[in-house]
Amino acid sequence: MIYDEAIVARGLTRYYGRTAVARELNFVVPRGSVTALLGLNGAGKTTTIRMLMGLLAPTRGHSSVLGCDSQRLQPDQRAKIGYMVEGHYLLPWMRVGDYAGYSSAGYSFWDSKLFNAIVREFGIEPSMRAGRLSRGQRAGVSLALTLAGDPELLILDDPALGLDPVSSRALNETLLQFAGRDDRTILLSSHSLNDVERVADRVLVMVDGKLKVDAALDEFTRRVGCWRLHSNGGQSGSLRSIAGLIDSRRVGESEYQITVADPDQETIAAIHRLDPAAERSDPSFDEAVVAYLSRHRRGSSFLQPVVEG
Template sequence: MNLIEMENVSKSYGKQNVLDNISLNLPQGHVMGLLGQNGAGKTTLLKLCLGLLKADSGNIQVMDAPAWELTPAIKEQLGYVAQKSDTLHWMGVRQLLDYTGAFYRKWDNTKVTALMHRWQLDPKSKVSDLSEGQKQRLAIIQAIGHNPKLLILDEPVASLDPVLRREFIRELIDINIENNTSVLFSTHILSDLERVASDIAILRQGHICCQGSLDDIKERYVRLHLRSNSPLPRELPVQGLLHVEYSAHHLRALAENPDMEVISALEKQLNATAHIEPLGLDDIFLELHK
């Protein structure tokens, strides 16, 4: 079952086309990281899924209902952390969490209290007196206090220090395992994403240029090195070579699903040595944005 299904979705602001013919599925229990440079359309995509924006065209289903027409029963199963906190700053921390919990039948006050203590939030502090990192911690607690079925996060750890980022990742893993919660989140911190995401979608200029499981993407994209004592030809019969860099005796390229039999044949033909270099997600992301 897919908790989110997007099919041929487009969204523009005036003459600016932000998302163009996007299709994306998030299965139940999966954690998907949404990557892209600033302005790629990540926040717009997340807001479309929440029904905060309406698509110009295409279809978006969230828990089998149109995203623009989500019922209160479905909204009660959603958790959301926005990129910027915009909450009731005049309230106290505990007061705000009690107020938030009043909207949810399954609010877990024991869990909320434990998270406040673990994340060093003084329940008597005013929200307006909190640092940006503390406000982000508070927003995360608001989003997960009712153990949502679907959690949507827009740069949820941008203001957190490395220790608290690890705490948050641990909490995210626990939510996913204990409640089979699906998570869709955008982040620029790829090392954190690799710890928790099962799936990846990369947005580039309004299009999804890469989508799949994290393991499959790491297997799909590698860096090919080909070295020879003789000059290498400028054209090689290898499918899927991207961003090729040549010197007289060395070829370096991003390769998508390279045919190893073809590469072995080239080694013999050109008296060359091939080396396949595995890539981390950060390298793949950078290569796909060249």
């Protein structure tokens, strides 16, 4: 069966005690897309992924993966999902080739040639024991095990964690090849913004368990603007009057840099009332993301813009 939406989350919420780790998440991952899930440590990304995979029950809300309720995924449905967990844990005593034989038993289709090609890309021989592999090589084995079953959907939780530049490049090239097929979908959680910008076409940004951004990658940067204000116009109390304010920070002794979501003519006029000489610049992708993840973040978002009083 063909689905236009590989993943759907509606009101997805998870509490631990009185603490909300994920709050009212509503998003769609289109089939055939590469969607990046971004956020600081503790933002709720792994909890969200575990709910999508049916490994953790939501406090409320629901989600579906490949048209199936996440909490009712059957073995044949899970076989269509390649899930790569954070950390790339492997049993140290097993040989890489044994891992392939063990894992292939759980799939109706197993591509041995693809598995071997991926591990070779990471400089690995099937006879090597997992305990002797570098972190990058363990990531390569994990990726090979994930892809050899020919999944329709890849869900990757921080796959580039701790990788050296060569291993990171090999990972990205493999993901790009996988994503080249229109019927394949990737949800990628990552802290590597350079990697995300290279492989993703959509971005989700979580802050304190809430979804703040849900947009195409190019749309995201278009909808964010930066301004430099002289300090006489950039007092923090005055900045709160700016609609859509994401972040403000002092730059040197005499200027502020502010980042604003969805600036319109009224917003621009408010900025120039504070400082007629304010200069606008277009942020790079990583600058826009970091502004959202800043410790000085405001409550504004693309989903529900807020004007602070």
